[in-house]
Amino acid sequence: MPGWHDATKELQDAGKLQMVGIIQEQHPDRARLFMQWKKMGWPILVDSYNLLDVPVVPITLAIDEYGVIRQINPPRGDVDLLERTFLSQTFEPPASLAGERLAVPDLSALRPPPRSGNVEAWKAYGDALAVWGGAVRRDDAIGAYAAAIRSDADDAMAQFRLAVAYRMRYDSDARRDGDFNKAIEHWANALEIDPNQYIFRRRIQQYGPRLDKPYSFYDWVNTARAEVEARGEVPSPLVVEPRGAEFAHPTESFTPSEAPEAEPDPRGRVLRDESQFITIETIAVPPVIEPGATARFHIVFRPVEENLSHWNNEAEELAFWIDPPRGWEVEHRYLTLPLPPEVVSQEARVLEVEVRAPERSRSGSVTIPAYALYYVCEDVNGVCMYRRQDVELQVAVRRR
Amino acid sequence: MVHHRKASILSLVMILSATCVTAVGAQGRRAVTGFQIGQSFPEIAFPSLETDRPMSLADFRGKKLLLHVFASW
Numbered sequence: 001m002p003g004w005h006d007a008t009k010e011l012q013d014a015g016k017l018q019m020v021g022i023i024q025e026q027h028p029d030r031a032r033l034f035m036q037w038k039k040m041g042w043p044i045l046v047d048s049y050n051l052l053d054v055p056v057v058p059i060t061l062a063i064d065e066y067g068v069i070r071q072i073n074p075p076r077g078d079v080d081l082l083e084r085t086f087l088s089q090t091f092e093p094p095a096s097l098a099g100e101r102l103a104v105p106d107l108s109a110l111r112p113p114p115r116s117g118n119v120e121a122w123k124a125y126g127d128a129l130a131v132w133g134g135a136v137r138r139d140d141a142i143g144a145y146a147a148a149i150r151s152d153a154d155d156a157m158a159q160f161r162l163a164v165a166y167r168m169r170y171d172s173d174a175r176r177d178g179d180f181n182k183a184i185e186h187w188a189n190a191l192e193i194d195p196n197q198y199i200f201r202r203r204i205q206q207y208g209p210r211l212d213k214p215y216s217f218y219d220w221v222n223t224a225r226a227e228v229e230a231r232g233e234v235p236s237p238l239v240v241e242p243r244g245a246e247f248a249h250p251t252e253s254f255t256p257s258e259a260p261e262a263e264p265d266p267r268g269r270v271l272r273d274e275s276q277f278i279t280i281e282t283i284a285v286p287p288v289i290e291p292g293a294t295a296r297f298h299i300v301f302r303p304v305e306e307n308l309s310h311w312n313n314e315a316e317e318l319a320f321w322i323d324p325p326r327g328w329e330v331e332h333r334y335l336t337l338p339l340p341p342e343v344v345s346q347e348a349r350v351l352e353v354e355v356r357a358p359e360r361s362r363s364g365s366v367t368i369p370a371y372a373l374y375y376v377c378e379d380v381n382g383v384c385m386y387r388r389q390d391v392e393l394q395v396a397v398r399r400r
Numbered sequence: 401m402v403h404h405r406k407a408s409i410l411s412l413v414m415i416l417s418a419t420c421v422t423a424v425g426a427q428g429r430r431a432v433t434g435f436q437i438g439q440s441f442p443e444i445a446f447p448s449l450e451t452d453r454p455m456s457l458a459d460f461r462g463k464k465l466l467l468h469v470f471a472s473w
Contacts, residue, residue: 001468008466018463025471028449034472035449045446045455052434052442052469059433059469065462067440072433087464094440104445104454131447132454206473217473 001058002038007077012042016087022047024057024199026167026206030218033236037224048168049130049161056198064091104132112144119155122148126158130165135172141165149186159190160200167203171240180283180298188286206246208285209294209354213250218242244352245285245296254294254329254356261334264319264373265388273387277309277376278302284395291361295395299351301372310344312375312384320351322370322393327358330368344380361397368393441467 004019011017019042023031028046035044062071062082070091074082105128113121126144129137145162148155163186170179184204191200206217221242225235283298299320303309311318318337322330331354340347355368370391377384435441445454457465 001470004466004468016464018460018465019468020457020460020465021468021470022446023449023471024469025473031472032449043455044449046449047446047469051444051446054434054469056432057470059435061435061441061465061467061469063441063457063465063467065464067443067457067461069435069437069439069441072435072437082466202471202473215473220472 001060002040003077004060005038005040005042007079008082011079011083011087018042021045022052024048024050024052024054026164026203027171027238027240027242029236029239030221030242033221033224033228033238036233036236037220037228049127049164050157050199051127051131053157054199055196062086066091066093068094107133107137112147117147117151119148119152119158122151123155123158123161126161126165130161135174138165138169138172138174142169153189154193156190156193156197156200159186159193160197160203163187163190163203177279177281180281180300181287184283184285184287188288204286207283207296207298208245209296210248210251211254211294212286213248216247216249218246219249221247243350244298254354255331256329256356257332261332263321264334265321265371268388270373270386270388273376273389275304275389277304277307277378277385277387278372278374278389279304280372280389280391282391282393284393288396288398289357291357291397291399292359294354294356296352296354297393297395299353299370299372299391299393301349301351301374303346303376305346308379308382310346310377310380310382311339311349312343312377313339313341313345314343315375315384315386318349318351318372318374320353320370320372320391322353322355322368324355324368325366327361328366328368329356330354344377355393355395357395357397361399363397363399365394365396368395 008017012019021042021044023044024047025031026048028048031044060073061069062074064070068091070086107128110128112125122144126141126148129144130141133141142162142165145158145165148158149162163183166179166186167183169175170183187200187203191197191204194200205213228235279302281300284295285298286295289295303311317339320335322333324330335351335353337349337351370393372389372391375384375386441457443456443458445456448455
């Protein structure tokens, strides 16, 4: 796409060609940084919920003055051909012109379908709330898409859009326990129903294991920021910073650590934190794997705000120990997280680690025991403690 | 005469083959992208990335467009 932009710059400047983009991305602000980096200032429309129902990206369409598609994926960057076969052509208006742009729904007047409403009615209601209702109506959008799925659990797009809404809520201040897990569950459902839908597949791959990755999704972000700053500009801010899996590069083989790793609390003597100070959420991506396949666990640690819990950053770093069942492999059994410079802090911390199921796994749910060790304080100036919290990493194996 | 008939049959086969390939190609393209040449682009409004205000391709009526459906990854 930047290739098209550079190749058609003169045509754009001369008013002979208008470039427009529609982004199919969970986090639209990342596309804003991308556009700034590539100096592409044309209009972008946001379609995180895939209302267009496209199965793949990128797609380039040459569209005439009447809104009619004249070319699909013209040879990339071949401006001469585009001029001969599209820009210099005169097209007749279609027999029936499409009507005016559909009005944005009046959300205050919008009413839910009856309880007996079908999947399409609930999906349309959910779309209106999700796209135009913002964070204020996101819970209602989630309810609408959930109702669509109750009406027809095999509607892949309803599953996908429900997942998008859950992940959006997870990335907001209105996050609820389990939102990320539910997003992954419904993306996986959508892909199971329609395995040819690459937009569904990419959302899981964005957070999934390296063996399943087609490429690094956001390794360009740091380069973009550096180059934008070097131009004397301020990089467009990101609402949610990419991390871990989103930066990770694909690999062709799973390589568990062979270095000996010493267990930090083999006798279980460290006092337990029963989620009083820190809550731990674990998410397996994907939630169901075949024998021999890998899953990536996201392990999220959050200080309990109601109890004024804070990380104590003057002590040792957070440590995590994994005890895989026989035959299961992990990248590392012992992981640590670096400490921030502040003396105390209250941020969420995330560890990511990949596991591989044995080739001869039976179908069923598997629990991988693990535990975390950390220093936590009761308040900014409160008592600080060293605590352990036991964790169960759960993933399902299914033989096909 | 025989040669002419063979040539005619061959031509017919080639034309039919070309037609089939074109048809399959067009259908394949449609299946891959979800769009079809000659089809009006759906009149759906989306939020603008810059302003969050509603925008659709109808806003560009009268201009020749190169539309990119994409993601930054």
